Amino acid sequence: MERPDALAVTTYRWGRDHGLLLDSIFAGTLLVLLGSASAFIAGWPGLVVATFTIIPLAVRRRYPIGVLAWSLAMSVLQLIVIPIPLPGNVAQAVVVYTVAANVASLGVRLCTLVAALAGSLLAGFRWSTPPDYGRHSLAAAGVLGVLAALVWVIGNLVRGREENLRQLAHAVVQLEQGRRRLEQFVAQRERVSAAREIHDIVAHSLTVVIVQADGAAYAAANADRWDRTQAREVLDVIGATARSALAEVRTVVDVLRDVDTREVDTVFGACHDGQATGAELRRLVDSVRAAGVPVAFDEHPATFDALPLRLRFVVLRAVQESLTNVLKHAGSPVNARVSIECTPADLCLRIVDDGPGRRGDGPATGTGAGHGLAGMGERVHELGGQFRAEHRPVRGFEVTVVIPLNTSLGERSTA
Known part of the structure; x- marks a missing residue:
């Protein structure tokens, strides 16, 4: 449906875009009408004065x-x-x-008003005639001054409106630029979060698959007898791990296809609703045990399932990345322990191994230590928690995560 003011808006825009042409038409019209009237009243002097007064109006907005x-x-x-x-x-x-x-300059505009009022006073005295010359002069000067001031005020009001429109247009441009920057930022966060998720999923799953495949290959080459039951168990672990990784990667890809610009980590947490549970955490630990690493797991099922979904998801990823690093770097023999403790104030997660590993200088907090530790630290810090990953004094590696439970993490899950 066409807007009722569409014609007025179109006319205004045309006049603004074709100011010189419009002013030329306006000046020509005034010259024909008022120039001829001035010539009729004052003869050729009136025509000359009127002509040279009106013609410059053709460039009035360009050279005010x-x-x-x-x-x-x-x-x-x-x-x-x-x-x-x-x-x-x-x-x-x-x-x-x-x-x-x-004219933007207030000084120039005020000088114009003063000149107009002074001209009105002089014209009042010049154009008045006896009798009662003084009273007539003051009356004429007053009327002309009021008219001049009124015209000046109207012009200032129009200028203020135009300035407001310019500022509004500038604000619209700024808002559009801000919206585009926000979209770019959200898209970047989505890419970073997706890369972090895929890294954790693929790194853990491939590590389990590689450990199982290497063990099976060694057994096939060196064992006296080929145990079909053991071979089937190895292949079952490989297949289950690969299928689980494929399903999780597909979930991440589905999130990336969603154009909704909600909080990225909240979206990923929601996508894993039903998976970020105590059962999923135990399945993760069991997959590492199946790969040949004994893992002690200290956690009450109700403790983990009572946590908010987003917090459960961060804990699940921290355990996954830490146990993946045990498989990849801890060496052999190695034992690991995962413990989750909850107090009214915070949650404490510790993943410890006693493998020889690869020693380093000082804490391995994620900087230069691979994307896994860095991603883990980012997730924890976003929840206002503390993250620490370091070599133990004698041997082994320890990851500690402490997250306050009084932060705004949403509703607690009833799972």
């Missing part, structure tokens, strides 16, 4: 100060040579309006 100076000169000339007002004096009111509406 120059047109003002020219109009002042013509006003002085008229007061000298013609003792009566002319219809062409309407052009001088147009000039006052133009300066007030188009």
